[in-house]
Amino acid sequence: VKISKLGEFGLIERLARIVQPSDADDVIVGIGDDAAVWHSGDRFVIATTDTMADGVHFLSKNADWHAIGWKAFATNASDIAAMGGRPEYALVTLCLPPDTDVANLDALYEGLRECADACAARVVGGDIVRSPVMTITVAVFGRAGEQHGEPLLLRRNSARVGNRIAVTGTLGDSAGGLRKLQEADESHPLVTRHLRPEPRIAHGTAAAGAGVRCGIDVSDGLLQDVGHVCEASGVGALVRADDIPLSNDLRAAFPDDVLELACTGGEDYELILVGDVELLARLDPPVTIIGEIVGDPERRVRLLDAAGNEINYERQGWDAFR
């Protein structure tokens, strides 16, 4: 069986079964959330890793190396933020063809460091190997807040019927920025949203500290990422199209596709937070409530227009192998 048949999520589930330990002990969150969490002495460690490959996540022939470095760190920091934690340390692995120009790597590392600095984290090690194709893998370690000896975490599996669904920032800007890049409109303001996503660490730690227990970041696409929450929590979701926060830049640039970009575009690295309406309404920085969790044995995510009719998109988001 080829992995393109299984898809990314089927493959992760299958491989997780091979390595998943039967006993729980110090592992609090294993495979299947934004990051892993374990208990280490008097702390709760959060760890995650993300890879970018030439030809898939960037094109080395025409690359903004500083931006690639920023994004390689930011996607990991976003996973830590999506668990409610703060990033602290990073390892960076480069797979490089021997004819790689070192000036490009200087810029890549400057971008990495700039994003790490913005997150109050730092690069402490890594590995560099030869490879026919360039890839950049970053692993980030952080920590969760805690209360009475328990970690304050945002889990995918903690959505409950009656919870509201909220998001930080505006959605679809990254996908809009990618389109603008593809149209060679490189100075368009949306492009920055695609190239330099800002991990929502303050939002995540505030939510976890306030008592919110469920969250995920928007990497694959809003509907698909809400779907990951529904899958893990055994619930369904209603998302109200009119309540999804959209930037004026995106509305102006893509008036006809703005909703589809916001719902399926992905790579926004905003946070989806799920919890009691009173908790979400009080959060600082503020968030936008876009829907609610409902009972649904089929764990569907339904997008509704103002009249309550369901909107369907053929593509709900990103799968690495489909």
Place this chain on the structure above:
Amino acid sequence: VKISKLGEFGLIERLARIVQPSDADDVIVGIGDDAAVWHSGDRFVIATTDTMADGVHFLSKNADWHAIGWKAFATNASDIAAMGGRPEYALVTLCLPPDTDVANLDALYEGLRECADACAARVVGGDIVRSPVMTITVAVFGRAGEQHGEPLLLRRNSARVGNRIAVTGTLGDSAGGLRKLQEADESHPLVTRHLRPEPRIAHGTAAAGAGVRCGIDVSDGLLQDVGHVCEASGVGALVRADDIPLSNDLRAAFPDDVLELACTGGEDYELILVGDVELLARLDPPVTIIGEIVGDPERRVRLLDAAGNEINYERQGWDAFR
């Protein structure tokens, strides 16, 4: 400037300068040792990462996937052992072409888990992305022993003039095993030493606990790895060819090249331990003393035969880009 000009170690030094923090605070070991070490609450965390790429570290067309999984974990666990610590948790990142057969990945993960089990560690997360070339990156987190609030570490920079140089196990077997594989003699006993190296965790923790302060693992090749110690410590080294421990299998298989394989072959994942002769002689499991640290502003590693004459090999070990 192409990175093939700088070489692996010049490149690491250059990139480290970009991300190296100016202040020390919680980072105890940064870029430039086998692993990074930082202080986290009441523990000392050791973290490392290693990558294997198709076409460089293995050939997917003709691969023993179980062995690749074992080795991907073992090389990382060896880096933790070389710092004197114990591995605890791992993240696994796979870059995969979409036509990858899932049965191969099952075997890869079984090998990973088997080596993790042997090290009392476990896989808790990771990332899977699409890529034109397959790579496997493992990041392993462990902990150092400690005494009076200080970590017990084996550092590259802690060799002192008058120290002895010792090694665990026998050297050159991995390089011999690789040759046997290339000769299609797959059932030769040396092949296992190449495909399934055993991280020397017990040796490393015993040495660190006994007061040894300097170590590194044999990944690039004995002479080159002793060279890394000399470089970091500002010393020179004498290695006595007749004292290097060699297996009977290797002597029998390659009687003419046995010394060169042992000195430059690499990938043995044995430990080099440097310290006072009394400390090294008392270690359990035992080690073999092969040389000593000398004053040398040029930081040379000299290999001497029984008559005291220097032996020179053109190639001292592995550089990813040369």
